[in-house]
Amino acid sequence: MSDLTGFLDSLRGKRILGLNPPVRDFAFFDLWAKPLGLLYILDRLRDQGNAVSLVDCVHEAKGQPKTFGRWAPRRYEIKKPEPYKNIPRRYWHFGLNREELESRLQSLPRPDVILVTSSMTYWYPGVFWCLGVIHDSMPSVPILLGGAYPVLCPEHALKSGADYVQTVPMPLPPSMPAMDLYGSLSYGVALTSTGCPGGCSYCASRILWPEFRMRDIHDVLNEISMQVGLGAEDIAFYDDALLADKERRFLPLCAALRERFPGVRFHTPNGMHVREIDEECALALFETGFSTIRLSLEGTDPVSFKAGEEKANPQEYAEAVANLRKAGFSSEQIETYVLIGLPGQKIQSIAETIRFVQSLEGRAKIAQYSPIPGTKLFHGLLPRHPELAREPLLQNNTVFAPFVSGYVTPEDLQSLKDLARYPR
Numbered sequence: 001m002s003d004l005t006g007f008l009d010s011l012r013g014k015r016i017l018g019l020n021p022p023v024r025d026f027a028f029f030d031l032w033a034k035p036l037g038l039l040y041i042l043d044r045l046r047d048q049g050n051a052v053s054l055v056d057c058v059h060e061a062k063g064q065p066k067t068f069g070r071w072a073p074r075r076y077e078i079k080k081p082e083p084y085k086n087i088p089r090r091y092w093h094f095g096l097n098r099e100e101l102e103s104r105l106q107s108l109p110r111p112d113v114i115l116v117t118s119s120m121t122y123w124y125p126g127v128f129w130c131l132g133v134i135h136d137s138m139p140s141v142p143i144l145l146g147g148a149y150p151v152l153c154p155e156h157a158l159k160s161g162a163d164y165v166q167t168v169p170m171p172l173p174p175s176m177p178a179m180d181l182y183g184s185l186s187y188g189v190a191l192t193s194t195g196c197p198g199g200c201s202y203c204a205s206r207i208l209w210p211e212f213r214m215r216d217i218h219d220v221l222n223e224i225s226m227q228v229g230l231g232a233e234d235i236a237f238y239d240d241a242l243l244a245d246k247e248r249r250f251l252p253l254c255a256a257l258r259e260r261f262p263g264v265r266f267h268t269p270n271g272m273h274v275r276e277i278d279e280e281c282a283l284a285l286f287e288t289g290f291s292t293i294r295l296s297l298e299g300t301d302p303v304s305f306k307a308g309e310e311k312a313n314p315q316e317y318a319e320a321v322a323n324l325r326k327a328g329f330s331s332e333q334i335e336t337y338v339l340i341g342l343p344g345q346k347i348q349s350i351a352e353t354i355r356f357v358q359s360l361e362g363r364a365k366i367a368q369y370s371p372i373p374g375t376k377l378f379h380g381l382l383p384r385h386p387e388l389a390r391e392p393l394l395q396n397n398t399v400f401a402p403f404v405s406g407y408v409t410p411e412d413l414q415s416l417k418d419l420a421r422y423p424r
Contacts, residue, residue: 003166003168003170004144004146004164004166004170005170005171007144007164008041008044008045008144009048011045011048011050011113012048012049012050013049013050014045014050014051014111014112014113015050015051015052015053015109015110015111015112015113016042016045016050016051016052016053016111016112016113016114016115017052017053017054017055017108017111017113017114017115018035018038018039018041018042018052018053018054018055018114018115018117018178018181019054019055019056019057019114019115019116019117019130019134020035020038020054020055020056020057020058020059020117021057021095021116021117021118021123021126021127021129021130022057022058022061022093022094022095022096022126022129022130023058023073023093023094023095023123023126024078024091024092024093024094024123024125024126024129025091025092025094025120025122025123025396025398026087026089026090026091026092026396026398026399027092027398028058028073028075028092028094030058030066030070030071030072030073031070031236031269032068032069032070032187032189032234032236032238032267032269033058034056034059034177034179034188034189035056035117035119035147036177036189036191036238037117037146037147037170037172038054038115038117038146038147039054039177039178039179039181040172040173040175040176040177040178041115041146041170041173042054042115042178042181043173043175043176043177043178044173044174044175046178047175051109052178052181053108053109053111053181054178054181054182055096055101055104055105055108056182057095057096057101057126057130058073058094058095059073059182060095060096060100060104061073061074061094061095061096061100062074063075068187068234068265068267068291068292069185069186069187069232069233069234070186070187071186073094073095074094074095075092075093075094075095076092076093076097077090077091077092077093078091078092078093079091081125081393083391083393083394084393084399086403087398087399087403088410089398093126093129095126098133101130101133102133102136102137105133105134105137105138106137110138110141111138111141112141112142113141113142113143113144114134114138114141114142114143114144115144115146116130116131116134116143116144116145116146116162117146117147118145118146118147118148118149118150118157119147119148119149120148120149120370120396121148121149121152121153121156121372121373121392121395122370122392122393122394122395122396122399123149124149124153124156124157124160124392124393125393127145127149127160128160128161131143131145131160131161131162132161135161142163142164143161143162143163143164144162144163144164144165144166145157145160145162145164145165145166146165146166146170147166148204148208149392150165150166150167151166151167151168151169151207151208152204152207152208152372152373152374153373153392154167156392169207169208169209169210171194172191172194172213172215176219176222176223176226177189177223179226179227179230180226180230182230183230184230184231185227185230185231185232186231186232186233186234187232187233187234187235187236188224188227188228188230188232188234188235188236189227189235189236189237189238190220190223190224190227190235190236190237190238191215191220191237191238191239192214192215192217192220192237192239192242192249192250192253193212193213193214193215193239193240193241193242193244193249194209194211194212194213194215195208195209195210195211195212195213195240195241196209196212196240196241196244197212197241197244198241198273201375201376201377202339202342202369202370202371202372202375202376202377203240203372203375204372204373204374204375205240207372207374207375209240212241212244214244214245214249217249217252217253217256220253221253221256221257221260224257224260224261224264225260225261228261228264232264233263233264233265234264234265234266234267234291235261235264235265235266235267236266236267236268236269237266237267237268237269237270238269238270239270240270241273242268242270242272243272243273243276243277243281244273244276246276246281250281250284251280251281251284254284254285254287254288255284257288257289258287258288258289261289262289263289264289265289265290265291265292266288266289266290266291267290267291267292268290268292268293268294269292269294270294271294271295271296271297271336271337272293272294272295272296273296273312274295274296274297274312274316274317274319274320274321275312275316275320277295277319277320277323277324278319278323279323279326279327281323282320282323282324282326282327282329283327285324285327285329286324286327286328286329287327291333292333292335293324293329293333293334293335294335294336294337294365295312295317295320295321295334295335295336295337295362296312296336296337297312297317297336297337297338297353297357298312298337298338298339299338299339299342299345299349299350299353300313300314300349300352300353300356301345301346301349301350301352301353314356317336317360318360321334321360321361321362322360325361331361331362331363332363334362334363335362335363335364335365336357336362336363336364336365337365337367338350338353338354338357338364338365338366338367338420339367339368339369340366340367340368340369340401340408340413340416341368341369341397341400341401341402341405341407341408342369342377342407343377343380343381343405343407344407345407345408347408347412347416350416351416351419354416354419354420355419355423358423363420364419364420365420366416366417366420367397368397368398368400368401368413369397369400369401370395370396370397370400371385371388371395371400372395373388373389373392373395381405385404385405387404388400388404401413
């Protein structure tokens with residue numbers, strides 16, 4: 001089944017469990033990660049008269065506390081999958097182990113339906129592992145798999161063992177995310193729009209959200225209010241285009257945030273479009289309490305500029321940084337994504353971009369390119385790397401550039417990371 005929207009809308013009086021799987025990868029960083037799509041669906045299903053519950057395998061495996069309400073999830077080392085056998089890095093399971101997950105499943109009333117979400121295509125091993133545990137614990141309960149992975153890799157996801165797979169994008173339900181299922185929150189997440197008006201050749205936003213849609217500001221404020229009421233002191237905005245149409249949407253939102261939530265810290269883990277950060281916008285960000293600023297630059301060379309749909313040239317970036325500094329942000333608060341591993345990129349050009357960011361007292365944050373199915377760049381890579389379509393593990397940003405593509409050597413990559421971390 002490719003479109004499960006009608007099936008979900010028909011559910012009434014059922015017990016429904018939502019499940020966010022563990023992550024299996026070389027590294028995992030909690031950038032205020034929550035399974036937002038699943039939480040919206042669970043709230044909608046609750047409104048339809050169903051009893052809903054949640055098991056978040058990442059959130060429930062809290063380890064060491066980090067900054068701004070985040071935690072490092074517990075991890076244990078596992079055997080690397082066959083495609084990674086020659087990668088000289090340790091491979092981890094981040095989240096609940098089998099015994100813990102089985103115990104959580106047994107502690108809940110037996111569900112009638114289980115909804116399993118997913119995100120990165122190359123995190124499917126955690127999804128498959130999770131489905132196996134569910135099948136062993138509750139063999140007769142139907143499992144629905146949704147999220148970004150089955151939309152981007154439908155043929156692969158159909159082999160997952162799920163009873164139903166959502167392989168087409170599902171629109172955001174007109175509801176609030178069921179954050180109360182966590183009990184209390186150390187941080188919250190917000191979404192003022194879905195999709196993106198841009199069309200970067202490496203980005204899957206238009207595949208997952210074919211239309212750019214802006215949400216009603218009052219709905220966003222109510223969602224933030226609910227999460228602050230659950231204890232959140234930090235809110236991360238997960239928009240792909242937070243500043244689009246900022247005069248009509250973002251600036252009024254900032255004014256309302258300042259009035260209603262003084263003392264709450266706000267964050268932008270997805271890079272913001274620097275063209276939109278004029279003096280007024282920068283001041284609004286600062287006065288509203290945005291503590292973590294991430295900017296999208298990608299690179300100053302022609303290859304990066306073209307891949308990013310020419311959304312940020314060096315002059316516009318320099319003006320944005322100057323406006324943010326004038327508003328009161330420190331250089332430590334302003335981080336800039338510099339993309340590494342794009343086809344055709346030169347190592348020297350990437351190094352020049354990093355130095356350019358540092359020359360403006362900014363902090364360069366390395367973002368390794370991940371080839372995402374359905375994007376323009378992915379299609380361009382297939383003649384040379386047809387294995388990318390067969391094995392999503394090779395789409396891993398840790399693996400592709402230095403170990404699959406040959407565009408960047410591991411030594412070059414480490415040198416660039418060192419340059420970003422230790423300016424010289």
